[in-house]
Amino acid sequence: MNYEAVVGLEIHIQAKTKSKMFSSVSADYFGKAPNSCVDPVSLGLPGALPVPNKKAIEHCLRLSLALNCQINQETKFDRKNYFYPDLPKGYQISQYDQPIGFDGFLPVESKAGGARKIRIRRVHMEEDTGKSIHEDTRTLLDFNKAGVPLIEVVTEPDFLNSEEIDFFAKRLRQIVRYLGVSDADMEKGQMRYELNISLRQKGEEGYPPYKVEVKNIGSISLLQKVLAYEFKRQSELLAKGETPVQETRGTRDMTGKTYSQRVKEEADDYRYFPEPDIPPLHFTDEYIAELKASLPALPEEVKQDLIKAGVANETAETIIGSIPKVKFIETYRDQPKVLPEIAKLLVGELTVLKQNSKRNWGDLITNPKLLVKLIELKQAGQINSNTQKALLTMLVEAKFSTLGELQSYIEAKNLLIKSDSNELTALATEIIAADPTAKERYAKNPKIVMFFVGQLMKATKGSANPQVAAELVEKILQSL
């Protein structure tokens, strides 16, 4: 039987703030000694009162706006009750029926589906839990992470294929970084994905009668592996006539294999109720408008600008994946003639040179005018690509810092392409004359022209214009 997946994503993002979500203790917990970033609020001690973090809420609002969401201008926090050892209060402060953002969308691209909008159901604010560290016979608890601000983004189950999921996961991570909402460092657990997946027969409408959730997926590549694993596991069950169990599953390694964790709770099980210690929030029109105006150019906008400037789609997509690369290309925005070529180098040759030099994008090219000059020389047919490559390497190694230095080097090393046919004709005549079989061989096989062009290139150390060289070699051979 032919199945298709119905997939939604939930993403938890740690918002970048100095202090925790509901208290003033440092949120910069990563790598710190266990239980050194704690206070009565994050430990849930009796009588401790939460005070919401304004910056975290601002991050949540800005992300909601960037995801084209409506904003609940009247909103509140709710308690989500459940017991877990690393949840010291016995409940998580979250948002239930009035999420900060709702009804948004994010466009995704895939070869199979073209460009489509994935609907965003909600964007809400909550707090992170602590961490359980399991040793042989005991479990240790570290509450440093407890109370770190978390933004949760929930999509509708709109994804049609794994490419769209991959695109969405990456685009969301870029948006979060462009906004400065989070560094979204996956290795530090700052962005975690949760996959909701169920299968239906191809062509069937409506949602399947069950849903499997896979929690705490820490990387985009693992997300893809989990997707493939679950697709196979569920289709095998369905093929046998069974319905997969509605449950929460987890991963234990990077293979994508999932394990049953618990049968899924319903919202009722959490006994949500309004958080009595935090008054409702109200966002004014002016405040929302101000935040909206403060949004930077987002990845899609930057990409479209690059495409308009003549950069290829794939190249533009690679560039916007890295903020330092975007900043690099910004320097050349007022150079429309060379910009597409610089974009190509940026994702190719320059990326390799940067890796070798161990330098940052910001100081890779000390004088942008020199890079522009290299492209112009190549475009004018004055240097060939080998010369350009060699000079580019020298540029990164900071062998020249001024246009004058570059030009005198080119002159001294005689790197300009020779299109001067008098000089080339003399050389070519000499080369052909030295080969007594030239006439006979040319009569048998006119492609022998390329052999002599090769000789000529060698004689000029590659500085002859290949087109000019081919034309005049042919002329000489014909006249023999």
Ligand code: MN
């Ligand atoms: Mn959550």
